[in-house]
Amino acid sequence: MGQQAQETYLRMQVQTAAPWELTTMLFNGSIKFMKQAKLAIENKDYESKNANIKKTIDILDELLITLNHSYDISKQLQALYNYMKERLFLANTKLSNDYIEECIDLMVELRDTWVQAMKGMATTSAKVHS
Structure with missing residues (x-):
């Protein structure tokens, strides 16, 4: 697949994705870029x-x-994202894959938890509407 075709495909994915899917795409993108940095x-x-x-x-x-700061978990996510940014800064300056690996592990766990939660919400919503 050519570069232009890939960009068109990705643009279509983003334009047609539900908000929760966009968040999942961001998680996946960050994991991909961290692996490339390693x-x-x-x-x-x-x-x-x-x-x-x-x-x-x-x-x-x-x-x-x-x-969305109307939810308590937002404060915890904010702290986690800022922590990962600090660790990535250290990885960048110290050329250390240990920091990147730590961030990958955190992001994978966060992504997997997010996907499970969204699947749970979809299942609950389907039961309510049937």
Whole structure:
């Protein structure tokens, strides 16, 4: 698939996704970029490492901006996102995959919990409407 076709496909995915799916896409994107940053550190490709960490931080900033502060969990998520940003900054400056791996583990757990919660809500909603 060509670059333009991939971009068109991704644009269509974003435009047709439900809000919870967009959040899942952000989680998945951050995991992908962190894995690419890890690989870049291993390959001593510091430009790629920096670019992928920056992309991840941009995603974390987007997640921070979109938090709904009317829920108590938002404070915990805000702290978690800021913690990951700090760890990624350290990974970037110290060239340490340990920090990135920690953030990947946190993000995978967060994504999986999010997806389970959204599936649970969909199941509950389907039962209520049937």
